[in-house]
Amino acid sequence: MSLADIRQKAKLKPPIVVLYGPGGIGKTTFASKMKQPVIVQAEDGIGVIECDHFPVAKTYTEFVGRLESLINENSEFKTVCIDSLDWLETLMHDYVCQKNGWPDISSPAYGKGYAACLEVWKEYLALLNALRDKGFTILQIAHNEVKRYEDPSSEPHDRHQIKLHRKAADLIIEHSDCVFLLITR
Numbered sequence: 605m606s607l608a609d610i611r612q613k614a615k616l617k618p619p620i621v622v623l624y625g626p627g628g629i630g631k632t633t634f635a636s637k638m639k640q641p642v643i644v645q646a647e648d649g650i651g652v653i654e655c656d657h658f659p660v661a662k663t664y665t666e667f668v669g670r671l672e673s674l675i676n677e678n679s680e681f682k683t684v685c686i687d688s689l690d691w692l693e694t695l696m697h698d699y700v701c702q703k704n705g706w707p708d709i710s711s712p713a714y715g716k717g718y719a720a721c722l723e724v725w726k727e728y729l730a731l732l733n734a735l736r737d738k739g740f741t742i743l744q745i746a747h748n749e750v751k752r753y754e755d756p757s758s759e760p761h762d763r764h765q766i767k768l769h770r771k772a773a774d775l776i777i778e779h780s781d782c783v784f785l786l787i788t789r
Contacts, residue, residue: 617736622689622776624746624766625786631745634786635685638743642681644670647691649745656681664699664724667692671731675738684735689746689776690767696724718769725772729779744776748785 623631635641636655643650643657646667650657661667674684686692697709700721709717732742749767754760764785766773777783 638683640682
């Protein structure tokens with residue numbers, strides 16, 4: 605390590621974006637309008653939208669296989685759209701439970717199920733990094749949930765947040781370049 609290792613400019617990489625909001629607001633339609641998109645589905649959110657997409661993944665392993673095919677095979681696609689993170693989380697929970705013999709993700713004491721799932725989220729994020737290194741823009745779609753926020757220094761109010769386990773949502777937000785909430789007035 606020396607001062608010769610200092611760089612002035614970083615190489616520009618495509619962004620990793622999260623777009624979240626209520627169902628039916630147009631998140632998947634927006635995704636279909638991105639530059640040369642392919643949608644990787646954990647839920648059937650496409651409806652009547654005409655766009656390139658994989659069939660809905662029934663397992664987390666199947667979902668990962670689709671991401672790996674985009675990493676390992678050449679294609680004309682420029683944007684990978686994940687639809688949706690909250691349905692992907694369900695696949696992850698099933699995967700972790702099956703792997704550990706748990707009946708559900710909340711059955712292990714002290715949040716160990718959710719902690720184990722965070723490791724799977726980190727593996728997923730590594731796949732996103734590999735896709736970005738290959739030149740893909742990443743758009744991750746998620747649903748929102750409204751939670752009441754009680755702050756002693758101000759009036760209580762509702763907050764919109766990504767509909768994921770709190771630590772998973774924090775990890776996703778931290779790993780993203782942009783996070784957008786779509787709502788109507």
